[in-house]
Amino acid sequence: MNPALKWTPLVVALALATAGCARDGYYHDRNIDYAEAEIAEPLRLPGGLDANAGAMPVPQGRIAATTEAAPRPVPGSAVRRTPEAFVESRERGDSRWLVVAAAPAAVWSMLEEFVERQGLTVTGRDARQGVIDTPQARFSVQGALRGGASEVRCEVAGGNHAACLSALSGYFEMQGQSASASALATQAEAAAPTLAVEPAGEGWALSVPAEAERVWGELSHQLEANFDEENRQLLLERDPAGREFLIDYMTESERGRGFVAIVLSPDVRQMSQEIRLVVEEAAPGQSRVRAINASERRFTGDDQRELLERLADLLR
Numbered sequence: 001m002n003p004a005l006k007w008t009p010l011v012v013a014l015a016l017a018t019a020g021c022a023r024d025g026y027y028h029d030r031n032i033d034y035a036e037a038e039i040a041e042p043l044r045l046p047g048g049l050d051a052n053a054g055a056m057p058v059p060q061g062r063i064a065a066t067t068e069a070a071p072r073p074v075p076g077s078a079v080r081r082t083p084e085a086f087v088e089s090r091e092r093g094d095s096r097w098l099v100v101a102a103a104p105a106a107v108w109s110m111l112e113e114f115v116e117r118q119g120l121t122v123t124g125r126d127a128r129q130g131v132i133d134t135p136q137a138r139f140s141v142q143g144a145l146r147g148g149a150s151e152v153r154c155e156v157a158g159g160n161h162a163a164c165l166s167a168l169s170g171y172f173e174m175q176g177q178s179a180s181a182s183a184l185a186t187q188a189e190a191a192a193p194t195l196a197v198e199p200a201g202e203g204w205a206l207s208v209p210a211e212a213e214r215v216w217g218e219l220s221h222q223l224e225a226n227f228d229e230e231n232r233q234l235l236l237e238r239d240p241a242g243r244e245f246l247i248d249y250m251t252e253s254e255r256g257r258g259f260v261a262i263v264l265s266p267d268v269r270q271m272s273q274e275i276r277l278v279v280e281e282a283a284p285g286q287s288r289v290r291a292i293n294a295s296e297r298r299f300t301g302d303d304q305r306e307l308l309e310r311l312a313d314l315l316r
Contacts, residue, residue, distance in 0.1 A: 086102075096160040110172065141153075152168060195208055203291075206289040211281070226314060
């Protein structure tokens with residue numbers, strides 16, 4: 001397998017020059033312009049116009065009054081999230097794959113070009129399933145959990161091929177740098193998978209249309225990248241075998257406690273709490289994420305739902 005492709009980024013330099021305006025070699029001094037001013041005749045309005053109408057008359061029309069309140073912000077729209085690169089690595093246990101910020105159709109074309117450039121012999125090709133077979137490895141592409149993104153794998157005998165993934169990563173990075181801004185914008189508009197926070201027993205669960213292994217891998221990456229604030233939202237532990245996480249999280253209800261509520265409660269300051277996240281296989285190709293209180297602090301159904309909505313925003 002050939003090593004990852006190398007390239008030299010294109011560097012563009014721009015130079016701006018400015019020049020001033022002068023008269024007779026000097027900047028014009030306007031302080032004495034009044035001395036040369038002449039008196040002009042008064043302006044006369046054309047016929048048919050009312051001299052008392054004002055310089056900018058207001059049209060006589062009906063202005064519809066409205067009692068509608070200003071639109072409320074969409075939940076999660078202001079959530080801080082680490083910007084995503086064009087290509088990133090994901091893993092769970094021994095499994096490894098790439099996430100590319102482009103729709104599967106675009107990535108499929110890139111993958112075909114990669115195989116051709118590497119001089120590999122194609123023994124099987126299924127565009128519907130997104131699979132290319134060669135004597136060296138099997139390449140596959142499918143939609144990622146994140147809207148407008150794709151997952152790419154390179155496997156040999158069911159296992160990962162590290163050198164192949166490394167070469168693919170370099171190739172996709174090169175494609176990401178050369179792709180036009182309009183193409184990337186079009187790819188980003190692809191519909192995100194349907195994630196929903198739904199009632200589950202006496203609480204709530206996040207329903208995700210993907211296998212539990214993929215959900216755990218993506219959630220692991222997002223929690224590591226975004227849950228990095230002590231006493232507010234922090235990833236403490238992760239268990240790949242049990243598909244679980246332990247996080248330290250300050251709920252929205254706790255963040256919203258005012259001064260009076262804090263003074264009248266046993267807790268004299270806002271506090272976070274430990275919560276366990278569990279990724280479960282709900283059905284073939286369908287998973288759910290549950291949030292379980294792992295502390296002695298109160299954790300209401302509204303708190304549970306708010307946290308799961310936060311996780312849904314990270315996965316979209």
